[in-house]
Amino acid sequence: MKIVMTYGTFDLFHIGHLNLLERLAELGDKLIVGVSTDEFNQEKGKQCLYSYQERARIVGALKCVDKVIPENNWQQKQQDIIEHKVDLFGMGNDWQGKFDNLQDLCEVIYLSRTPTISTTQLKLSLAKIDPQTIQKMKQGLDSVLDIVKALE
Amino acid sequence: MKIVMTYGTFDLFHIGHLNLLERLAELGDKLIVGVSTDEFNQEKGKQCLYSYQERARIVGALKCVDKVIPENNWQQKQQDIIEHKVDLFGMGNDWQGKFDNLQDLCEVIYLSRTPTISTTQLKLSLAKIDPQTIQKMKQGLDSVLDIVKALE
Numbered sequence: 001m002k003i004v005m006t007y008g009t010f011d012l013f014h015i016g017h018l019n020l021l022e023r024l025a026e027l028g029d030k031l032i033v034g035v036s037t038d039e040f041n042q043e044k045g046k047q048c049l050y051s052y053q054e055r056a057r058i059v060g061a062l063k064c065v066d067k068v069i070p071e072n073n074w075q076q077k078q079q080d081i082i083e084h085k086v087d088l089f090g091m092g093n094d095w096q097g098k099f100d101n102l103q104d105l106c107e108v109i110y111l112s113r114t115p116t117i118s119t120t121q122l123k124l125s126l127a128k129i130d131p132q133t134i135q136k137m138k139q140g141l142d143s144v145l146d147i148v149k150a151l152e
Numbered sequence: 153m154k155i156v157m158t159y160g161t162f163d164l165f166h167i168g169h170l171n172l173l174e175r176l177a178e179l180g181d182k183l184i185v186g187v188s189t190d191e192f193n194q195e196k197g198k199q200c201l202y203s204y205q206e207r208a209r210i211v212g213a214l215k216c217v218d219k220v221i222p223e224n225n226w227q228q229k230q231q232d233i234i235e236h237k238v239d240l241f242g243m244g245n246d247w248q249g250k251f252d253n254l255q256d257l258c259e260v261i262y263l264s265r266t267p268t269i270s271t272t273q274l275k276l277s278l279a280k281i282d283p284q285t286i287q288k289m290k291q292g293l294d295s296v297l298d299i300v301k302a303l304e
Binding site for chain 1: 164165166167174202206209210213215216232304
């Protein structure tokens with residue numbers, strides 16, 4: 001039984017997230033995902049649209065994911081690897097080399113991200129949106145700014 | 153074996169989508185989801201950020217979903233219900249009464265949407281976003297407008 005583990009925030013869940021998780025799942029028998037908590041994201045200065053509860057529920061609802069645990073800090077990975085008997089730690093290669101220190105505990109790999117998603121695919125998506133819709137989105141963001149100001 | 157069916161676009165997958173799909177899945181043994189194709193959305197005048205292929209893959213990757221089929225037009229539902237031996241047709245209650253004509257073929261229900269997602273939850277999410285981030289999003293949309301113009 002080969003156990004694979006990864007970590008992430010998974011805000012605004014998209015096909016790039018799914019690609020990475022499905023590819024990691026294929027590398028073992030069980031995939032555990034650490035989802036960053038709201039408190040940890042705040043510490044990182046990362047703004048999320050969706051709460052930890054929502055992000056974790058979506059990730060945990062995927063067929064390729066066997067277990068979700070909260071990621072509360074940078075230091076817990078060593079302990080998680082030991083506790084969950086992790087064989088393979090995998091991240092997207094935007095983190096290349098950043099977790100090599102975990103190689104004492106398990107195999108560490110960095111998967112290439114799907115570049116078609118972030119460039120060609122995005123451009124194709126954008127080509128489908130008419131400028132009027134984007135204007136409406138901008139107007140929507142103006143309303144959001146008003147609400148945020150009112151909440152302050 | 154009770155077969156449940158629903159339809160939708162599922163662009164920008166969020167917790168409201170998951171809530172609806174998981175509740176529908178609980179009402180039967182198998183959940184089939186018709187995902188609107190890009191051509192059908194275009195016909196409806198509906199703009200999507202993600203392609204049919206991406207939206208269908210995310211929905212199909214969920215534990216609660218057993219099968220995804222393309223939704224190509226308004227008329228196919230009768231045929232789908234017969235072909236897939238559907239016992240229960242369910243939609244969110246923003247469609248209340250709109251599919252009562254299918255009651256000759258199977259049970260039809262409209263599920264209440266989770267209002268906490270669209271109002272309280274959204275406001276809570278907005279409160280977490282600082283105005284600077286929203287300004288950056290607006291600048292991002294300006295770049296998008298430029299790309300769209302360049303693609304025209």
